[in-house]
Amino acid sequence: MRTTLQYGLALIWLASGTPVYANPLPDTGQLHEHPDWLTLLHYQKNRYTNGYTSQADDDAFFLSDDGKHSPESELRTTLAAISAPGEGDGHARCRFPARDRWLREQLALPETDIECPEYDDWKTTLNTETVTLVFAASYLNSPSSMFGHTFIRLDPPQDDDEADLLLANTISYAADAAAHDSEILFAYKGIFGGYPGITSIKPYYEMVRLYSDIEHRDLWEYQLNLTQDEVDFMLAHAWELRDINFDYYFFDENCAYRLLALIDVARPGTDLLDEVSTHAIPSDTVRWVVDKELVQEVKYRPSAATSVTHSLNTLPGDHQTLASAVANGYVAVDSQEVNRLPDRERAHLLDATYDYVRYQSEADAWPREHAAPLSHALLRTRSQIRDVAAADKPPEPEVRDDQGHDTFRFSVGGGRMGERNFSQLTLRPAYHDVLDPPAGYRSGAQLQFLRLDARYYTDNDELQMEQIVGVEIRSLSPRTPFFSPLSWQVGFGGRRTDTETDRVFTPYLEGGAGGSWMLGAKMQAFALATADLEIDNDLNKGYDAAPGADLGLLHQNNRFSLMAGVKTKAWIVGNQHRQDQLYTRAGWHLGRDFSLFGEFTREDHYDRYRTTWQLGLHAYF
Template sequence: MRTLCHARGFFDPDAERNGQHPQCAFIARFHWLKAALDIDVRQLPEVSCDRFERWYNAIAPERVTLVFASAYMNSPASMFGHTLLRIDSAQHDDNNRLISYAVNHAADTGADAGALFTVRGLSGAYPGYFSLMPYYEKVREYNDLEDRDLWEYELGFTEEEVERLMMHLWELGSTPFPYYFLHQNCSYRLLAVMDVARPGMALADRFKWVAIPTDTIQAVLAQEGMLVRASYRPAQGTRLRHSLTQLNADQRKLAYALAQGEAEPSEAASCGVGTTEQAAVLETAYDYLYYRHLAGDIAGRDHTRRMRELLIARSRIDQASPIERPPTPLHRPDQAHEPKRIGIGFGRRHEQNYTNLQFRPAYHELLDPAPGHATGAQLNFLDTRIRYLADEERVELERLRFFDVDARTPRDRFFQPKSWNVRSGLEQRPAPGEARRLMLGLEGGIGHTYGIGSENKTLAMVSLQGSLWGSRHLDDTVRAGAGPRVSVFHAQGIWLGNLEIEATQYTDLSQPSWRLSVEQGFTLHRNLSLRLSAAREFDVEQRQDSVELALYRFF
């Protein structure tokens, strides 16, 4: 970490100390030196660190909790999730932890967006800062506004270690650090802070190139006696979805009508259901209206009037809430498979036998072991495949995907998100003359996903795809295309499957190309998976069939 706390600290000692005596400005280092060098404090001037004492006593730290906010697919900086610390005092328990303090490290990105935001974030062009704020502000931001589940891991730091952690945070103050989305990010900086709290762990040193939040959590919890307990705080959308599963079809229809203003709250009492069902319908209607309010989907004062009327109608039913809290998922994010993956595959394509060697540094694919990951979400970086063609006795680069993102979120009457995908890289593709050539391309699409079944174990996505490929082996050097795709994904225990049918009309062909593929994944272990895939495709006037069996190991 940087040792200077101010941009002009090297030239201006007063600015570096922020107007404090060195013993106060660098209080953690001072206490460490006292212990390490056995300094006799009587030989040092007496210094009162009033500012630090007021700050420390106001927080009154006793326990430290590591908090993980689940992935937010709409932001490149948060696709892997986010970590922060919560500082609890002796007065904080399960009923009032929202008024604890949160320690957050984040990049100051200004108003940047799009490609500029991504490029600057990947290259460390943004400064990152530590900040202290009430925990309820972060809960509102992640749980409510961004609809992200939170996992809270209470850590087993001793009283002395908690004090040392807080002293170090005081030293850091508003020190800027280069912020890299994939390495020196929120999770990496928190590891460095915890390393100071408990010397000898050297957690940050383990992440030389990439620091994925779930990976860093696993490293922290692997320390002896570190995990005290884990708690789950479902997002506003998660709670609402679970509420809807507790209503039948007619009750869901009524709740939607109440939220939309198509029915009056009094109709809940005249629909022939008991007070328990009425309470559930009114609560769900209010929660849905509040959810849309938080998302910014509705404006004006009409919805606030409806929310008030729903609350008044609910208050007239003298009964505790019949809506049950969402159950804690069976697997925590830290119990998911490791992010890196290697694999070996044996297959046959167009009457040629081949062997694939595969490596992917991060992070998760649809058919990878599912526990601990969101269903329908895929995030891959630098997925590389080297292929040995046995018949020709040669080696070639089959694929190098720079990134491959797929977000499939089911729609229904209440939730109507867009599903999308985008990927880019180098790939062997059919070319004129019955050959396959390495091409550089970009593909993406947008569409709708629909859940099938009460638990949405099957996701059917319909999308419009576009692609752009370039190679000197193409007649026009560049070819662009667009067309529909239907994809059906299913998860059932250790078995996962994905069926895709796609048609594309390219600019250099009069006849559309098409592709039919089916993939199956079998989870053998948390970090071991078997994959079976088959495909038939028609492109540049040639049809090719392929089949492959692969074994993947995660680490």
């Protein structure tokens, strides 16, 4: 009798478009406030008012007209919809299999014989037994990838067959950016939610090709310890999200955030989204997944660039020179210089040179008429050397990206500028400074967002904003006989600057480019041509510009970091003058949570010499 009444009420609901609730449908009570339901519908508590709002920005995700703001209405409407008669892929049970399963479990609803061929075929095709969270390391040359990227790999049953994993499918969430948008426009729209975010499914080999082979980013694979039941529930929810739009925000509601939501759905109670405050940086989100004991195994997949660099770096110095000459066509593969080497050394040289030529033919588009015959000659000559194994693969880094320091930094310090003593507080939500603990981060890389430096001067009890960093990026990539990357920097924000009579706060834009060279295992030298622009009414003519140079040394190890050098600028628009600076900055790393820091500058500006120093403590959260 109960089922018959449910059936009749569902018919009324379908005919009228208005949900009908009566005793035959189970009493849901306060089920709409259940954490699992709120997670499944992506509801978040409103910040300033009572109630909830779903982060889904697509009407197709809701069955109720006010479902975006009413968990109760959406639950009741969903319950009526899954209880309604009907067949085929358009039925609510087939459109929302995760909701259907959860409601039936919570309310002990009887199963029905409704078939969902499209969903069933999709699940069969994916054939997923385990789930792996994949982290692609940071890539500074693209605003969309500066913090790294995460996606989920859906692993089929396999017997340690690498080929099977490359054919596995992946779930990825990313901004659906217009193809003609520039990198600057992408960054702007990404920060302020100007793009829809879409969930896509692609084969893993395509992701490896993109991130590892083209963008030269190492991949870390974190196999999750989800049960088969949890994996199936994750897939059911992923089906519900296939074509659903969530507005994409670069800092918080990004690729990593959406994957945390999927894991929260799969294993209720993990509450990974509760870890997100002001931002969700992919390396941080991986750290949270590890801390929640969700990871069963971790594997490292070096990029093509990492593999080639390792192969070349294991050659002695004179062999590196010879390999470069062979690769560039200055020395023949069967030359006397190559043939006189012992078999083991010659095999290593040929292997490394072949890897380098193949890499350059793909990454830098070396002409085929040069790369193809050279590759063939290298392989033919190498095949004649028997009983010599190929060189080892790159070793796994001692510290993974998720094991580095946390990205939020709070700093307190004190010092003296000229004749004035000051105390300084600094807040930096993200991400890394070249003098922060380097373990788990790319050497010579710096990426800072929204850093605030406030100073309190004791001589006149004055509190001033010393600097606001909107974005500050620096990439010091060493040049070698094989690779000649550009070292560069760019930044904008506001800062205190001197005029002839005062010290004013001005907006600024700065950039630079040049080269960097290794002087040892941990030391590199760099030389950058720079350009600065400042805009403020207190400046003569309202703005000023300065070409300049920055020459320095950078040392980094897991206990101590040091940068020292000289900067010079020639201001050419207002009061034309030079600004020269000698600087030293250092950090002493106390594990991954704290660093002591010190800074010293000696500056000549407007023919006035001034010394500034500061000591303090960085804390990472």
